[in-house]
Amino acid sequence: MIYPQNAIDKLGFTDIRNLIKEKCLSEAGKLMVEKIQPQVKIDQIDRFLRQTQEFKNILQHDAPLPVDHIYPIKPLAEKAKIEGSFLFEEELYSMLRSLRTVYAIIRYFNEREGQYAHLELLFEHLPIEKSIVRSIEMVLDDRGKMKDNASRLLLDLSQQILKSEQEARKRLDTVFKQAQSNGWTADSGLTIRDGRLCIPILAENKRKVKGLIHDESATGQTAYIEPEEVFHLNNKVRDLEFERRREVIRILTDLTSELRPHVPLLLAYHGLLTKLDFVRAKALFAIDIDAVMPLLSKEADVNLVNARHPLLFLNAKKGNQHPVVPLNIKIDGTDRIILVSGPNAGGKSVCMKTVGLLQLMLQSGLLIPADETSTVGIFKQIFADIGDDQSIESDLSTYSAHLSKMKHFAGFANARTLVLIDEFGTGTDPQFGGPIAEAVLEQLNKKGVRGVITTHYSNLKLFASHAEGLENASMLFDNQQMKPLYILQTGKPGSSYAFEIAQKIGLPKEILEAAKQKIGVQQKKVDTLLVDLERDKKEIYDTKKAVIRREKEVEELKAKYESLQAYMEENKKEIIRTAKEEAKSILKDANKLVENTISEIKSVQADKDKTKEIRLRLNQQLDKHTSDLKEKVVKPKIADVGHVELQIGDWVRIEDSGSEGEILEITKGSSLIIALGELRTVVKKNRVTKLRSKEKSKAIKRLGSLSTDSVADFQPEIDVRGMRTEDALQKIELVLDRAVMIGYPTLKIVHGKGDGILRKFIRDYLRKYSHVNRFEDEHADRGGDGITYAYIN
Structure with missing residues (x-):
């Protein structure tokens, strides 16, 4: 398919493979990356791409996949397949940890059945064979060492060895103290020679202690002797250890024989781990280069x-x-x-x-x-x-x-x-x-x-x-x-651009002129024409960008105008409605006033002075109604910056967030400094709407209750483990905003370790949050880099 074969290197594909190999956790995964080759079947390519895309989604938006321990199962299974062979303790422990990883992965996808359909194809029909894990756990402890109670004989031998060692040590200490009191020993204490505990005796006294001489010092002044009383006990311990080793091998052989029927399944588990490691490496590399599926x-x-x-x-x-x-x-x-x-x-x-x-x-x-x-x-x-x-x-x-x-x-x-x-x-x-x-x-x-x-x-x-x-x-x-x-x-x-580049580099003018004379006139015209075309294309490209920018500005102005016009129409209807209601009320009051006035004039029988006084009161009432009407006329509320007169102390609503606050300062430009409780923010004038008196009272009451209740209700710890990245950041943003508002100094964010993807996104977000002064890991004993402390200024 590729010709020539070195084209893969020249196009940079070998470098891509090497970068993906660095992401692998296992040698089997790296070997799989080495074998990557372009395919021609569209169904196969589509499946590979979708598997990588799904794993990328897991890394970015889901809980971390449990891939902590990936050890090669295949060579252990191949060894176990041979009759009479046995796996060593460390080999069985590696297999146990890998099997636990396999089962955790299968459970992970079972819990998300149907969500990652193409990745699920990797382990379709693979069962969780718990009997394998149970068999190994009955023999090995948590450190991967043989349990003393793996069999009755092993437990008995272990106890005998311990008892004999204690007795031998006790007798050795007695002989050593006696030799010390007699002045026979050298300055040093008990030492080991040929795997046996010995007493350092001065050379001139070596005949005074019965036992076996294992070694002498370089100067020959000290002899290392195993006392006769201890010699037989140590031999007994050695015999018991040989018996214990034979029992250990018997147990390991039986356990390996028990695993032998499961070799095909173990090889399938190995294949699953290798493929997942391979796809995971591809997904991690895709994240590095911001890659997508086209x-x-x-x-x-x-x-x-x-x-x-x-x-x-x-x-x-x-x-x-x-x-x-x-x-x-x-x-x-x-x-x-x-x-x-x-x-x-x-x-x-x-x-x-x-x-x-x-x-x-x-x-x-x-x-x-x-x-x-x-x-x-x-x-x-x-x-x-x-x-x-x-x-x-x-x-x-x-x-x-x-x-x-x-x-x-x-x-x-x-x-x-x-x-x-x-x-x-x-x-x-x-x-x-x-x-x-x-x-x-x-x-x-x-x-x-x-x-x-x-x-x-x-x-x-x-x-x-x-x-x-x-x-x-x-x-x-x-x-x-x-x-x-x-x-x-x-x-x-x-x-x-040969001549232009040569001129920029500094080639002498006479050389350039001579070169121009040597090329054909027609060729020179063609090249000049191409240069002119390039210049025109550049101008057209710049003009196109400017036109697009202007069109965007026009669209924004048009949208603002339409919004303003709609707002004016809405206020116009409100003014007419209010005016009608006021007119009805005035007519009703006026009719009543006129009727009362006529009644009073009749009651005083049209007395001139009394009538004049009654008319004066009537005029005063009419003037009062007129002034009340002027006060009650609803003035249209204009959101545009050119029509709103804002002052320090006014209460406003920020249109795009719905937050309400008091204006603290108006800058020389077109910006306002607004207090949102304890929080201060800067916004443009055209992004706010002035509140009416009733709205202002409600906002003051709401912020007052928030400031008194926030500290008591606030929890300075947030757990986002297992959450998708977007949900986690949204939750963190809400708690951060509240912490800033009430002046809380620190916030503890528990995100877990995993592959570190969630931790990276959270810390990138904290770097951009202006009120976060710094952040750091929790102490290693209490969670390490699985927890982030954010310090708020």
């Missing part, structure tokens, strides 16, 4: 949206280079071959290698760093001609190596082949290399191949401009600042 297509098409070269992306994350500019490229039945031209160091080769590497990754079941809207098809062959492949042994020059590949491409390529060629036609005289490259390109185009080809040759650019199925593209270049933009634009070829 749309798969049965057609041999490629449509990459915001794609990034994974190796360059990782370097950029480490700060070793500038941020990676995303690549957008489309290869389909209409534009089958993209011919990329442009300046040196402008990104042509990176563009081509990005397409090739992401294609290899996807067909190998790896997620790719691009938008989810990207579409990638499946190719049965990937041919690449990258770099210098000259070979002294094979008597191949650089150009001969290129021609050898072109021969293979022309002979075996078809419509399901992706062809990647870097610097097409170079390596020989351009006068001949150009036409040969054009003829090869024409042949490849007739075969309907897909591909990306980079070149500087003008004849290839001209051929692509009128040949069906070929599309010119160029890497944008800022010819004012003389720097590449690393943006691919299709439709027009690009200039090599």
Whole structure:
């Protein structure tokens, strides 16, 4: 499928495999990564991708998968398969810990049945055989050592050994003290020689102590003697230890025989652990490069949206280079071959290698760093001609190596082949290399191949401009600042900017002028035209960005205007309704007032002075009604900054959050400093609405009760273990906001250890939270990095 085989190295796929290997927990998983190869069956590729995507979801949003202990089960099962063999204690202990991991994993997915359908296929129909674990646990203790009560005989032998050792030590101490009192011993205490406890006796006294001499000091002044009284007891202990060892081997042999019927199941468990380790490594790498699963297509098409070269992306994350500019490229039945031209160091080769590497990754079941809207098809062959492949042994020059590949491409390529060629036609005289490259390109185009080809040759650019199925593209270049933009634009070829780059580097002017005279007039015109086209394309690109920005601003202004108009209409209806009610009330009061006045005039029988006084009271009542009406007219509430007069002390509501507070300060700009209880915040004027008196009273009452009750109710510890990342961050945010509001100094966040994914997201969030001064791990004895303490300023 891949030709030549070293294309995998040149495209960077070997480096990708090595990075994934570093994520593996087991050697079997690393070996599986080594065997990753591009596949051609779409169902198989789809399954591999979905398994990786599901594991990525587990790492980012679910409780950690229990993969603490992964030891190779296969070699132990193979050894146990042999009749008469037995597994050592440490081997059985490794198997026990791996089996516990397997059972924990199976239970994990059983609890989430149907949630990770493609991962569940890895251990479909695998049972939890608890009898294996029970058999091993009956023999081994928690440290992986043989239990003394593994059998009655073993317990009896262990007790006899302990008793005999105590008796031997007791007698040895007695002899040693007696020898010390007689002045026979050297200055040092009891010592071990040949595995036996001995007394250091001065050489001149060695005949005074009966026993076996095991050793002498380098000077010969001290002899190390095992006393005769202890010698027989130590021999007894040695015999008992031999018997105990024989019993241990018998128990291990019986246990291994008990495990032998389960060897096929043990091998299946090994396969599950290996595959999960493999998929986990792929998912961890996908997280590192922000990779996703694109749309798969049965057609041999490629449509990459915001794609990034994974190796360059990782370097950029480490700060070793500038941020990676995303690549957008489309290869389909209409534009089958993209011919990329442009300046040196402008990104042509990176563009081509990005397409090739992401294609290899996807067909190998790896997620790719691009938008989810990207579409990638499946190719049965990937041919690449990258770099210098000259070979002294094979008597191949650089150009001969290129021609050898072109021969293979022309002979075996078809419509399901992706062809990647870097610097097409170079390596020989351009006068001949150009036409040969054009003829090869024409042949490849007739075969309907897909591909990306980079070149500087003008004849290839001209051929692509009128040949069906070929599309010119160029890497944008800022010819004012003389720097590449690393943006691919299709439709027009690009200039090599040879003279411009040479001038920037500082090549003497006379050399440049001489060079310009030597190239053909027509070629010079073509290159000048291409430079002008690049300049126009850059201006159009900048103009397009400016237009998009202006359109966005217009849309925002339009939305604000419509919102304001709707608000005005709503207030207009409110004013009319209130006015009608007031008018009804005034008419009712006025009628009553007039009737009372007439009645009073009649009662005084139209006396002139009394009538004048009554009329004066009537006028005063009318004036009072008029002033009350003016006060009661509802003024429309305008949310726009230009129409609201806000003052220090006013109470307002923040529109997007619904929070209510008092204005403490109005800055020279268009911002307000607002008190939300103990919390202070800064917002723009156009984001707030002034509260009416009733709303203000309710807000003051609500904040007052909050400030008095918060400290008593507040819990400065939050447990988010097992929660999805989004839910955990949301819960932490609520508690943090409340802690800041009531002035609480610290917050304890229990998130667990696992793979550290949840801990990473939580700490990234705390770094961005302005009121968190610092954070640190809990003490190692009380949870370590499974708990984070956040200190609030």
